[in-house]
Amino acid sequence: MTTTLTEQASATTLLRFATAGSVDDGKSTLVGRLLHDSKSVLTDQLEAVERASLSRGQEAPDLALLTDGLRAEREQGITIDVAYRYFATPKRRFILADTPGHVQYTRNMVTGASTAELAVVLVDARNGVVEQTRRHAAVAALLRVPHVVLAVNKMDLVDYAEPVFAAIAEEFTAYAASLGVPEITAIPISALAGDNVVEPSAHMDWYGGPTVLEHLETVPVSHDLTGCHARLPVQYVIRPQSAEHPDYRGYAGQIAAGTFRVGEEVTVLPSGRTSRIAGIDLLGTAVDLAWTPQSVTLLLDDDIDISRGDLIVPSGDAPATTQDIEATVCHVADRPLSVGQRVLLKHTTRTVKAIVKDIPSRLTLDDLSQHPAPGQLVANDIGRVVVRTAEPLALDAYADSRRTGSFLLIDPADGTTLTAGMAGAAFTDGTATPDKAPAAAADDEGWDF
CATH class of the missing domain: 3.40.50.300 (P-loop containing nucleotide triphosphate hydrolases)
Structure with a gap:
């Protein structure tokens, strides 16, 4: 059965x-x-x-x-x-x-x-x-x-x-x-x-x-296993050196959302290369189907360059990649977040350099009013930020996926988590606000993006 x-x-x-x-x-x-x-x-x-x-x-x-x-x-x-x-x-x-x-x-x-x-x-x-x-x-x-x-x-x-x-x-x-x-x-x-x-x-x-x-x-639990966007952030590339599987190359990670099937065409982001799923290993057993939140290893038909931080998605449902991110954030660190600050941005399993280009507003939660151009965010503040990343990222809107639509801003000096971000999240009419493209970042000691 x-x-x-x-x-x-x-x-x-x-x-x-x-x-x-x-x-x-x-x-x-x-x-x-x-x-x-x-x-x-x-x-x-x-x-x-x-x-x-x-x-x-x-x-x-x-x-x-x-x-x-x-x-x-x-x-x-x-x-x-x-x-x-x-x-x-x-x-x-x-x-x-x-x-x-x-x-x-x-x-x-x-x-x-x-x-x-x-x-x-x-x-x-x-x-x-x-x-x-x-x-x-x-x-x-x-x-x-x-x-x-x-x-x-x-x-x-x-x-x-x-x-x-x-x-x-x-x-x-x-x-x-x-x-x-x-x-x-x-x-x-x-x-x-x-x-x-x-x-x-x-x-x-x-x-x-x-x-x-x-x-x-x-209460109904929101686990739409078939209708959500399928996403697999790659955590590890598995290359066992064994005579039994000399050509084995698997891409391991926890499925962030959706379902993957053997034979399905997939796209690897941010490179955009495509292939088909040749096999799925789940706890050492080959399966035809896997879904969130299972941890699996995908095997692809083609030998393409994939590493930790890449995102495997169905080819017909691939999010756009961007280096320009506007998001709502909650600042969680005791030290403030300021315009021009250099940070690391962690999205799923990928961590890249980034610069805070602008902080357009800070939200007053008492009456939901916006305080324009605050210049910085301090602990417990919620506001809008504009971030430019050194490498392209594939973010979903937070309203579509809380897992792949969220990120962290990290202090590159000591690894302290500064800010929790939600791509596109805003209070307008209960829907997400589209990302806007900020001005390009200036060169600054290797953060030239």
Whole structure:
């Protein structure tokens, strides 16, 4: 019996999701409750949390401590770093990123949500939608997170009042929809009491929707294995020196998107040379078909020059190569990014020299206004940059592929990651902004491109 790609993928469906919200909205408590009530916490972990809670004078276990693992976080009672947790239910596997709520840790939220397929944005029912709520909704929209859950927390502190929940849900939904967020689901919860987290609440019979866990288990995961752009960044060229395979030359890497088939015509970028797939090796076994996120080795009919950093794509679906990139970036380093700065640009497995030609604007996430010509970006800033690379790159629009439409800017002196970039990503009408060609770069000590 032959199974389809979708059937094979759904057997081990994985959902990556992130939590975000203002300080003290209860993100870590929600995550702890989710892990505890879904029986995803080991006994020794729960005992450690109980001991830590008692040492702080708390009678009941503080479930937030299941994710606030850093000593500084526990002492301050806040989340500082992105805490990743892995758990599973009979229906689905999960990778959860609990992100900080402080404004100065916006870059951490970008990190946690960059690979997420769903974002849970928490709101304190007493405070409603605040500035940080709008900021997190804007970041989720910018990063093209396809599903957003509004979790209105601490409903127990407003007597589980339906009008309070309805007003907050209406305000947030209107704002997020204006940013281009495609799907918004509002759920009233009490993370501390466990209402509507894993089990339905006995106090909110007016709510007929799913619990948080039910929604996480059933939300469609965006794994279009047949319709997306097929991309294989080459990580390594395999040339085994053996009598059994004297002419073996394979191109190994993890498929970033889409599906590859034996016999398919492919193009190697940036050279533009074409060939056909003669074979696909998967874990030492020859297969006729492979898809994301499998790590495979492709064998081609023709002996052409391919090295690490090249991109193998179907010939009928090859992105244009360019040295002129305009993108939206989030600056993550403590040192600023300035116009004229020389950097390294890492895209998939390829790293090239680049120069920051312009920083046209910086985004004010509070009201989505643009601050023109800021000259530089500092930590947590989101803005537009124009970059000229020394070699051509094949970038997809970030709206089409979050994997091959993203890149990093790196300090060439010490390897520090400076900036996370999204090609073409912008807030216009929920669609990507086309790249514009900036002026050519000037010669400068070997950075003459």
